[in-house]
Amino acid sequence: MIRVGIVGISGFSGRVLLDILLRHKDVRVTYVAAHATTGRVDAIWPVFANRTSLVCAKYDTAAAIDACDVVFLALPHTESMHVAGPLLAAGKRVIDLSADYRLKNRALYKKWYHADHTDPRNLARAVYGLPEVYRAQIKKAKFIANPGCYPTAALLALAPLVSMYPSAVTSIAIDAKSGVSGAGRKSAEGLMYCFVNENFKAYRVLDHQHAPEIAQYLSRMAGKPMGLMFVPHLLPVDAGILETIYVQLNTKIGAKGLADCYRRFYSTETFVRFLGPGAQPELRHVVRTNFCDIALVGGADNRSVVITSAIDNLVKGASGQAVQNMNIMCGFNETEGLL
Amino acid sequence: MIRVGIVGISGFSGRVLLDILLRHKDVRVTYVAAHATTGRVDAIWPVFANRTSLVCAKYDTAAAIDACDVVFLALPHTESMHVAGPLLAAGKRVIDLSADYRLKNRALYKKWYHADHTDPRNLARAVYGLPEVYRAQIKKAKFIANPGCYPTAALLALAPLVSMYPSAVTSIAIDAKSGVSGAGRKSAEGLMYCFVNENFKAYRVLDHQHAPEIAQYLSRMAGKPMGLMFVPHLLPVDAGILETIYVQLNTKIGAKGLADCYRRFYSTETFVRFLGPGAQPELRHVVRTNFCDIALVGGADNRSVVITSAIDNLVKGASGQAVQNMNIMCGFNETEGLL
């Protein structure tokens, strides 16, 4: 039984983390904090009444070090980089759900997050927590940069293709659709019920901060620079991401061969379900689970393929994957708390 | 004041048609029919109570000919082709909202609609009712094949580009999302509330019957064969289509120049609104209107562009456009009943 802490309980990821960790048989939640909110957790999130009597403290480094073996940071980007360092220095395992340690290039970080990175040493050490691709490194890690929600769905959808046929891919267009919780808990007019319900729109077209994150890790998998077009959209649902990915190829690769490649790549994975012919991912099959469902349809010309993938942005795209990473790091059953 | 009829009042398009035509100052609805439903229209659609006392008859050719100057066919595909001929032979103007007269190639029609086309003579004569592209022909037409919902949004989004730079386009991927009314009024399990709400999925991936319709008219505009990838999705909203279109170009065409081309192309059109920089179409701005909103964002490499377009599938994508076509054919103000 290890002791875990959650920093950032007032956000959606914090709430989902606590929900998972309260059911996890190998951990005890011993510390819950936030930067601005304090008080009983069930006053912040009434759904926890009669489930926990935890109290949210104002975040304090010494208290966190004292109370926890593992700390989850569910903070906004540019905040985590001020919190992670001292915890790591004290020998704690840290899993950061923010974007602060994902882009390895500091200039790129500054461009997209409008802040200088203040913790370059740990930026270099952070392991990207995508277990289906980087499990070996995660096992040995002390510090995890938990992937972004859009990148999780995109990278799992493209990893087999890009790893096996890095030179065949000539263009990638990712059409991503996300539920509203992906925008976090904030009161912007664009997130009001009357502006989201019965609506649908693209936003930050070819200008979203997750595009460079996807490009960085695709390039790493391919062993060469990979570009892409990325357009996110806002779906009128609470949770869930579905991405439809259009890939052009410079050689004829049959859809059947590609499907075999995907099936092999994910054959031993619990949380990635590569669907059989004719089936398509649906948000309903993955929301509130840690699964990523993937399907693949080949173009008639054998020179194009459409890959679809679906996850819950708050679970496999955030808190569930964070717990999966903890399970791997700590030697627990990888699925504990997640099925 | 001309006399108009609606055949197929029990479907969604029929309902929207009647709603528009009851407000139209130049027409009187003198005939309403369906194949399976009869009785007072406000029993079929209670929303019409106290607005009309029209009664829906079982469809009868002679009665329709007797009662109407213009007939709208809001029937399922493979039914319209048995109804249009006699009306045309009697000198009536006909606007067909089904797919029966859109694909000019009968083999293609059979492949996608699983029926032999029984009315090839009128198939050849039917004018494709996309006013912003084919207004001159519509003006002189007796018989309109009203465009499909997905094709309307796709063709309006691509017409300026494909007309001006037919040789520059190397690939087109259309990611289309439609509200549920696009599937028509039928009780399939996949259309039940509990299977649509909080859900999202692709369907008929690279296998939808609107893809050849789009390809046929794009090719006609370009003056050369145009291919495309087309993936439709089901949005958890009543109405509205948004398409996100990824175009690869073989020459550097600046986004600014392209935007000018679009602005010019649509400068005199009431129902197409080409949005300024930074703005994006939203379903909320077009649903229950006859507008099509379009935006364009160029890739950093100047060799790709993302075009987004939005319409109401039942209005500009069906009944509204049908009335727009009638207005043009009959010499009414083109916007009558539609603003």
Next chain:
Amino acid sequence: MIRVGIVGISGFSGRVLLDILLRHKDVRVTYVAAHATTGRVDAIWPVFANRTSLVCAKYDTAAAIDACDVVFLALPHTESMHVAGPLLAAGKRVIDLSADYRLKNRALYKKWYHADHTDPRNLARAVYGLPEVYRAQIKKAKFIANPGCYPTAALLALAPLVSMYPSAVTSIAIDAKSGVSGAGRKSAEGLMYCFVNENFKAYRVLDHQHAPEIAQYLSRMAGKPMGLMFVPHLLPVDAGILETIYVQLNTKIGAKGLADCYRRFYSTETFVRFLGPGAQPELRHVVRTNFCDIALVGGADNRSVVITSAIDNLVKGASGQAVQNMNIMCGFNETEGLL
């Protein structure tokens, strides 16, 4: 053709008013203003692009007087009472959509709206704009207090019963459910998509400011004080109010007799549809219309009755009814712009 102005275009009621008035054949919108917003109306509400080139001004009394014959005030409560007076003094007709002139008792106004009423003279003169009950007074009025959304649905549902059987009613419980637009255009956390979607709750239980408004006009109809219990709820829909009203009676009044009474009461009304046996109001049948649908089911003991009524809170519950009042005041066809 009269000249009309809208003060408060940035709110939902203002938007719906403009939408109706742009289609109204007897008026021209000559003035649009707001307290905090300025600029092109189609920048405030993109839905109006290519429909109007009106520009929203900062509200100015002299300009309004100069430009308009009739002025609609779609302002928050406690603001209208500072604006109406000068317009009335200048001989303009004014229709106030706020709550400022509905409660005739100033102490009650202060209790519920937390402000002293500063315009008691016009408070006394304002005619309550519920046409189906007060048409005669509206015809002669210069100044209309347009009813609240909940009161409209409640009063139309109860008017026949309370007028005919004032002594028979022993208790009234109104269970009201409203779509989110009823809360206005504001960015409170409780109105965020993720806090409303897939949710439902009561609010201000037995403590809502519309309860005294309903009680005041019920009492006036009954000719004696009428009490009631009123509980509003927030529905996860954009628009629409449905009220389920439980009435206990001290004498046996058969449901059939009651139904006859309702049918007679509303027999000449276009906008109230009293439904036949077995039918129930649905939001879908009234949303985006000026109709109020009403049904009545009697208890087995003949001493109780359940009345249900449905309206669109922004149309019959606000802007549509306001236009209906203008039509009556100005001698237009009462349904102009509203069918």
Next chain:
Amino acid sequence: MIRVGIVGISGFSGRVLLDILLRHKDVRVTYVAAHATTGRVDAIWPVFANRTSLVCAKYDTAAAIDACDVVFLALPHTESMHVAGPLLAAGKRVIDLSADYRLKNRALYKKWYHADHTDPRNLARAVYGLPEVYRAQIKKAKFIANPGCYPTAALLALAPLVSMYPSAVTSIAIDAKSGVSGAGRKSAEGLMYCFVNENFKAYRVLDHQHAPEIAQYLSRMAGKPMGLMFVPHLLPVDAGILETIYVQLNTKIGAKGLADCYRRFYSTETFVRFLGPGAQPELRHVVRTNFCDIALVGGADNRSVVITSAIDNLVKGASGQAVQNMNIMCGFNETEGLL
């Protein structure tokens, strides 16, 4: 570790049951069946892929007896009464989620369910599985009639009042609102997305089969006949019931005293949360949990009270409560699998 079976996996309750039981540490699901559906469970409900390899059999009594210690019947009413008997005769514990064993009066059963009851012996023996009221009997039971969804929310909301002040209550009106899953998995037009979304309506006004079930158990708690008015409504959400209950009293009972009575009544209950002053139940706080949230607001006259209660219709209103009953019967921790 006991062996449990689910009969009726293709319905919503069956799916939720399996989801809970797969996480339950004291049971193993050894049998899954349905009347019409067969095949892998993850083909019926793709959400279970990679979670279970169970196969759904056509229901067979001998197989069920052989495979299970406890059997859950998640069948439509009038089907369970043919299945329960043989299982009970074989010594199995049975929990019936249908309505077949709830109404003790066979004439009443026939009136509401349009079938003769064929198993009167077990009807007499069945224990009503509302743990917070009947825990002692459940502990000793072999056969549980699991309460209906509406009755669960109504009875928990009224139990303290009716038990403590049976003579004070003069009238009860229950205004109930349910999510769409309450209607079960069937393809009726009224349950289509386009007929439910953005809609709301009452149905079966004063004519719903759960009214006599509520009346029967209220009367039992009160020790005297209790009548009530009951009006259900269809909410545009997947899951959740909220009931707003209007009670008239013949004596002045202060809201504070009543609240104390409720707090005491539920002080040791995990799954009923009596909310503090000012708080109101929300579907979001109970959906996908086994909790029932309850609040109480007293009328100004001290002679009326409004009680609100909320549950998930598929969890506390069906499958969760069924597992809670199993836990009690089998001596497991009452909350196992449910927190």
